[in-house]
Amino acid sequence: MRKIPVYTHPAAGWPALFSSTRKLMDYKTFLRGSMSVLKSNQPQGGFDCPGCAWPDHNSHKTLDVCENGIKVIASETMTTKADAAFFAKHTVTELQQWSGYELEHIGRLSEPVYYDATQDRYVAISWEAAYERIAAQLKQLHSPDEALFYTSGRVTNEPAFMYQLFVRCFGTNNLPDCSNMCHEPTSVMLSKQLGVGKATVKLEDFGQAKLILMFGQNPATNHPRMLEMLAHSHEKGARIISINPMREQGLSKFRNPQKPIHMAAGSSDTMVDEVVQVQIGGDAALLTGLAKWLVKNDKINSDFITTHTSGFEPLKQWLTEQSWVDIERGCGITQAEIINLAQLVADSPATICTWGMGITQHVQGDDNVAMITNLLLLMGMIGIDGAGASPVRGHSNVQGDRTMGIHERPAQKLLDSLERVFKHPMPQAHGYDVVTGAKALIAGKFKVFMAMGGNYAVAAPDTKAIQQALTTTQMNIFVGTKLNETMLYPSANNLILPCLGRTERIITAKGEQFATIEDSMCQIVRTQGNLKPVSETLKSEAQIVADLATHVFEDHSNIPWQMMSEDFDVIRDYIAQAISGFENFNQRIREIERGFHLYHPARHRVWNTSDGKAQFEVPQYPITYVAAQMAEATSSFQDDTDITTSSSVTQANEQKIWQLTSVRSHDQFNTMIFGYQDRYRHTDRRDVLFMHPDEMNRLGWQKGDKVMITRHLSKDSTDQARILGPLILTEMDIAANAVATYYPECNDLFDLDTHAPDSHIPAYKSTTVVLQRVNADTEMADPA
Numbered sequence: 001m002r003k004i005p006v007y008t009h010p011a012a013g014w015p016a017l018f019s020s021t022r023k024l025m026d027y028k029t030f031l032r033g034s035m036s037v038l039k040s041n042q043p044q045g046g047f048d049c050p051g052c053a054w055p056d057h058n059s060h061k062t063l064d065v066c067e068n069g070i071k072v073i074a075s076e077t078m079t080t081k082a083d084a085a086f087f088a089k090h091t092v093t094e095l096q097q098w099s100g101y102e103l104e105h106i107g108r109l110s111e112p113v114y115y116d117a118t119q120d121r122y123v124a125i126s127w128e129a130a131y132e133r134i135a136a137q138l139k140q141l142h143s144p145d146e147a148l149f150y151t152s153g154r155v156t157n158e159p160a161f162m163y164q165l166f167v168r169c170f171g172t173n174n175l176p177d178c179s180n181m182c183h184e185p186t187s188v189m190l191s192k193q194l195g196v197g198k199a200t201v202k203l204e205d206f207g208q209a210k211l212i213l214m215f216g217q218n219p220a221t222n223h224p225r226m227l228e229m230l231a232h233s234h235e236k237g238a239r240i241i242s243i244n245p246m247r248e249q250g251l252s253k254f255r256n257p258q259k260p261i262h263m264a265a266g267s268s269d270t271m272v273d274e275v276v277q278v279q280i281g282g283d284a285a286l287l288t289g290l291a292k293w294l295v296k297n298d299k300i301n302s303d304f305i306t307t308h309t310s311g312f313e314p315l316k317q318w319l320t321e322q323s324w325v326d327i328e329r330g331c332g333i334t335q336a337e338i339i340n341l342a343q344l345v346a347d348s349p350a351t352i353c354t355w356g357m358g359i360t361q362h363v364q365g366d367d368n369v370a371m372i373t374n375l376l377l378l379m380g381m382i383g384i385d386g387a388g389a390s391p392v393r394g395h396s397n398v399q400g401d402r403t404m405g406i407h408e409r410p411a412q413k414l415l416d417s418l419e420r421v422f423k424h425p426m427p428q429a430h431g432y433d434v435v436t437g438a439k440a441l442i443a444g445k446f447k448v449f450m451a452m453g454g455n456y457a458v459a460a461p462d463t464k465a466i467q468q469a470l471t472t473t474q475m476n477i478f479v480g481t482k483l484n485e486t487m488l489y490p491s492a493n494n495l496i497l498p499c500l501g502r503t504e505r506i507i508t509a510k511g512e513q514f515a516t517i518e519d520s521m522c523q524i525v526r527t528q529g530n531l532k533p534v535s536e537t538l539k540s541e542a543q544i545v546a547d548l549a550t551h552v553f554e555d556h557s558n559i560p561w562q563m564m565s566e567d568f569d570v571i572r573d574y575i576a577q578a579i580s581g582f583e584n585f586n587q588r589i590r591e592i593e594r595g596f597h598l599y600h601p602a603r604h605r606v607w608n609t610s611d612g613k614a615q616f617e618v619p620q621y622p623i624t625y626v627a628a629q630m631a632e633a634t635s636s637f638q639d640d641t642d643i644t645t646s647s648s649v650t651q652a653n654e655q656k657i658w659q660l661t662s663v664r665s666h667d668q669f670n671t672m673i674f675g676y677q678d679r680y681r682h683t684d685r686r687d688v689l690f691m692h693p694d695e696m697n698r699l700g701w702q703k704g705d706k707v708m709i710t711r712h713l714s715k716d717s718t719d720q721a722r723i724l725g726p727l728i729l730t731e732m733d734i735a736a737n738a739v740a741t742y743y744p745e746c747n748d749l750f751d752l753d754t755h756a757p758d759s760h761i762p763a764y765k766s767t768t769v770v771l772q773r774v775n776a777d778t779e780m781a782d783p784a
């Protein structure tokens with residue numbers, strides 16, 4: 001067996017904090033960024049880190065930010081600009097050829113621009129002229145449902161509340177958001193099973209947990225501040241198990257920036273006790289094995305089940321029907337190993353399950369979340385200290401945006417209270433989410449597309465088709481901080497409106513404003529930028545929404561839009577009236593230093609579900625779903641002569657069916673590419689395909705070989721194959737049959753029809769593909 005390179009240095013620590021961030025930004029930017037870092041995630045007066053949604057740690061008096069937080073801050077605080085002078089030098093056709101990395105490093109969007117088709121360039125426009133164009137266009141629609149209004153999760157609560165109100169007063173619930181591609185299965189299943197679609201744990205619970213099962217998450221890269229909490233839990237005696245097809249190396253050792261002794265002596269904590277290298281898409285099968293053993297051996301909490309739950313008998317029956325052969329086939333883990341893990345669950349008085357995208361982004365994403373919740377319910381692990389459900393959200397305010405009403409399928413309660421507070425009728429029909437919205441966009445159903453942040457086309461599946469569709473609308477409107485590839489496929493009327501970022505001061509006629517966010521554990525905290533805006537032309541998102549409303553609604557819909565944008569206390573007063581849990585918002589957010597926790601009924605064993613009980617759910621898909629997909633692909637592949645005669649193939653035996661997953665590197669925040677290095681995975685490029693060296697050996701392939709990925713869509717699909725490559729084969733300790741590459745470059749391999757049934761989340765984490773090695777001397781096939 002060949003050795004896999006192992007990252008031997010601890011994660012985090014000073015070198016991690018400073019060296020790589022300095023490398024990627026200019027020095028001036030870095031200084032500006034690091035000054036602001038000292039204030040980020042600090043009680044009162046600082047800003048909440050615009051990176052991930054992991055909560056602030058109460059004990060911290062000093063720096064509570066991580067290497068990747070600094071990168072996000074440095075990205076936002078760049079002093080270079082994508083202004084009209086920049087756009088004058090580059091046509092849009094030229095910019096379409098730029099990489100995500102190049103676009104990211106242009107700098108900040110700094111003045112409103114519109115697309116002039118005659119020159120194929122973006123040119124300056126005044127704010128007033130931009131608003132007039134938008135108002136004229138929106139007023140001319142036959143129906144408000146001809147517009148789609150996307151949101152990305154960095155937008156803070158106050159502007160998010162105004163934005164959903166604006167969209168609903170305009171008359172539609174077409175409010176897709178990045179959640180639809182992220183933790184939607186969590187929101188859907190936890191709401192159904194527990195009554196609230198959010199984490200039941202608080203940060204304190206991590207200090208009391210005895211077992212932490214971490215499913216499909218890479219915190220060293222994506223939630224680095226979580227490492228500190230895991231190290232703390234571990235020190236207090238918790239066993240930590242990572243369930244992941246990849247052995248994520250940033251998880252083994254951790255140097256804590258909060259511990260001077262670590263920083264000075266170069267020492268570190270260990271964290272993860274064990275890695276269960278589940279097959280991609282095998283989590284539901286693994287969880288089925290655990291539950292089956294626990295039920296069979298009567299290791300479950302019967303009192304809790306009787307008092308608090310419904311649906312146990314159907315689940316028990318279903319578990320009995322699942323064979324160990326299928327369980328092993330479904331997850332790639334042996335029965336003996338599963339029983340070992342089940343013993344740990346049985347013996348633990350306090351278990352937390354955390355999860356990330358490795359759980360949600362599958363056709364079985366809803367089932368995966370249901371099975372995690374089932375496990376917690378079987379053991380009575382909700383509503384006691386040190387235990388519970390801990391979905392770890394992505395964007396820093398993605399959870400808050402939902403709470404504020406950014407939702408295409410709003411609860412009736414929200415619509416009713418908006419009507420009551422604003423005396424304005426609200427649209428009742430549900431709107432489009434990311435997937436159904438993209439399909440409708442491609443089908444030509446929308447005349448206007450608006451994005452409050454984000455990079456819709458690139459983050460979604462079928463990127464090229466969405467970009468193409470955007471060129472055929474009547475108007476696209478982008479509110480953002482950085483130029484990205486969704487903005488570069490303009491329709492007849494395309495506007496980019498630059499906004500202030502989280503790090504920048506918002507000063508209005510009423511003085512300096514602060515906003516709020518909700519972290520991944522339902523804590524509402526304030527955030528106040530402290531930097532001078534990168535350009536005087538920028539407006540706050542709240543101001544942009546207020547201006548749009550003032551231009552679009554002649555009667556201003558009797559809502560004081562401008563007062564709201566000038567004084568965020570006015571917005572908060574409305575939020576207090578319209579959204580439950582926010583009573584006395586203005587007072588409470590000022591009173592308590594670290595903000596306040598939103599009441600979470602399930603924490604108190606109050607179940608706001610359809611029958612007033614916590615609900616067990618039986619999975620919808622067979623636990624062998626992925627294995628069956630692969631078997632089917634293998635058999636159709638054998639009959640398919642087209643593939644084997646493809647010009648770039650060397651030998652038929654070099655091909656095999658694989659399960660592909662897409663992940664984030666250490667040098668990106670979603671579609672914003674900061675650099676090419678993924679320190680913990682030993683690569684300094686992004687066009688890589690990770691594979692286990694044993695698999696390479698078996699195929700006679702070498703690291704550094706070039707491979708093409710082909711995804712065959714179903715036979716009845718009009719486009720039958722998607723091809724990506726060539727990618728460089730790179731060694732990784734990853735499960736058998738599994739390969740991984742980076743998001744978002746691979747997004748055209750995914751299609752809009754392959755998603756979970758209820759949440760509609762695209763299957764970014766498991767898709768069946770064929771790999772072909774290409775000769776170094778062969779002309780490469782064009783990536784399709």
Ligand SMILES: Nc1nc2c(c(=O)[nH]1)N[C@H]1C(S)=C(S)[C@@H](COP(=O)(O)OP(=O)(O)OC[C@H]3O[C@@H](n4cnc5c(=O)[nH]c(N)nc54)[C@H](O)[C@@H]3O)O[C@H]1N2
Nearest residue numbers: 068216217218222280281356357358394395664668669670
């Ligand atoms: N620095 C940085 N921070 C970020 C982001 C970023 O891009 N950069 N993005 C933010 C956002 S929006 C989000 S949602 C979060 C994402 O945070 P994570 O959920 O950690 O994100 P990913 O890197 O997509 O994938 C997580 C893990 O899933 C594993 N995985 C893949 N397939 C499977 C499977 O079938 N089963 C299991 N059990 N595991 C699997 C992968 O090996 C990987 O370790 O991070 C947030 N924070």
Ligand SMILES: Nc1nc2c(c(=O)[nH]1)N[C@H]1C(S)=C(S)[C@@H](COP(=O)(O)OP(=O)(O)OC[C@H]3O[C@@H](n4cnc5c(=O)[nH]c(N)nc54)[C@H](O)[C@@H]3O)O[C@H]1N2
Nearest residue numbers: 152178182453454455459480481482484662670671743764
């Ligand atoms: N293959 C694959 N695809 C995925 C995923 C995956 O794991 N694999 N993950 C999915 C997930 S979890 C998510 S959350 C989505 C992310 O999808 P998005 O949220 O749409 O993407 P981002 O890259 O986070 O958006 C970056 C853009 O947001 C804008 N922006 C940044 N800060 C601000 C701000 O403060 N205000 C405003 N108005 N705009 C701002 C900038 O213009 C920047 O270009 O991608 C999804 N797509």
Ligand SMILES: [Mo]
Nearest residue numbers: 182183394395
């Ligand atoms: Mo996300």
